[in-house]
Amino acid sequence: xxxxxxxxxxxxxxxQKRITVATLITIIRILLTPLIVYSMIMHQWGSAFVLFxxxxxxxxxxxxxxxxxxxxxxxxxxxxxxxxxxLLLACFFAxxxxxxxxxxIPQWFVYIVLIKELTIIVGAAFLxxxxxxxxxxxxxxxxxxxxxxxxxxxxxxxCYFFHWVPIKTYWTMLSLxxxxxxxxxxxxxxxxxxxxxx
Numbered sequence: 001x002x003x004x005x006x007x008x009x010x011x012x013x014x015x016q017k018r019i020t021v022a023t024l025i026t027i028i029r030i031l032l033t034p035l036i037v038y039s040m041i042m043h044q045w046g047s048a049f050v051l052f053x054x055x056x057x058x059x060x061x062x063x064x065x066x067x068x069x070x071x072x073x074x075x076x077x078x079x080x081x082x083x084x085x086x087l088l089l090a091c092f093f094a095x096x097x098x099x100x101x102x103x104x105i106p107q108w109f110v111y112i113v114l115i116k117e118l119t120i121i122v123g124a125a126f127l128x129x130x131x132x133x134x135x136x137x138x139x140x141x142x143x144x145x146x147x148x149x150x151x152x153x154x155x156x157x158x159c160y161f162f163h164w165v166p167i168k169t170y171w172t173m174l175s176l177x178x179x180x181x182x183x184x185x186x187x188x189x190x191x192x193x194x195x196x197x198x
Contacts, residue, residue: 022066023076029058029083033090040094049157055087056150081138084146085117091153102165105156109178113149116185123192130196141187145180152177 019027032055039048062080066072092113095105138146152173159166 020066020073020076021069022062023073023079025058025062025065026076026079026083029055029062030079030086032058033083033087036087037090037094040091041098043160045157045161049154049161052087052091052150052154052157056154059084059146059150085121088146088149088153089114089117092149095153095156100160102159102163103167103170106174109174112178113181116181119185120188123188127192127195139184139187139191141180141184145177145184148177148180 032051036048036051036055039045039051059080062076066076089110092105092110096107096110098104155173158164159170
């Protein structure tokens with residue numbers, strides 16, 4: 001496969017930049033993010049729960065449509081992870097910095113997630129610009145981390161809405177998330193180093 005560079009990205013054919021149904025669904029997920037954060041700020045946890053579930057389903061839906069309907073494009077491949085990171089980071093920041101009815105996300109955890117995401121974004125951009133990688137694809141561990149983060153946020157919204165206070169479960173899930181975030185960060189760094197050595 002021909003390696004990507006900044007010049008080759010700019011010269012991509014128009015079909016790789018077109019907006020498909022899958023890409024539209026991804027854009028809808030981006031537009032849902034401020035609505036979810038607004039619902040959280042207003043303590044409308046039922047609305048936040050429903051909107052976030054829709055956003056999480058859209059994450060699975062756009063990928064399936066792209067694969068099975070032959071709608072995979074470079075534009076979609078770029079926007080999809082950005083939409084995921086924007087959604088998760090916005091929710092984690094809101095959970096850490098607004099007053100929540102039960103337990104809040106520790107700010108240090110949000111900073112770790114932010115560092116991980118920024119490291120991956122900067123690293124991926126560097127590999128594309130320097131033509132050090134054929135493609136930048138999410139790993140199984142990265143996808144698992146994203147799924148667990150989404151499930152954790154959905155669970156938190158349910159806890160807030162129904163006034164559940166499962167402290168032990170909360171800290172267990174947060175510890176699992178921390179492990180996955182750090183493990184995926186190390187994994188992506190290792191992949192980046194291997195790509196640079198090629």
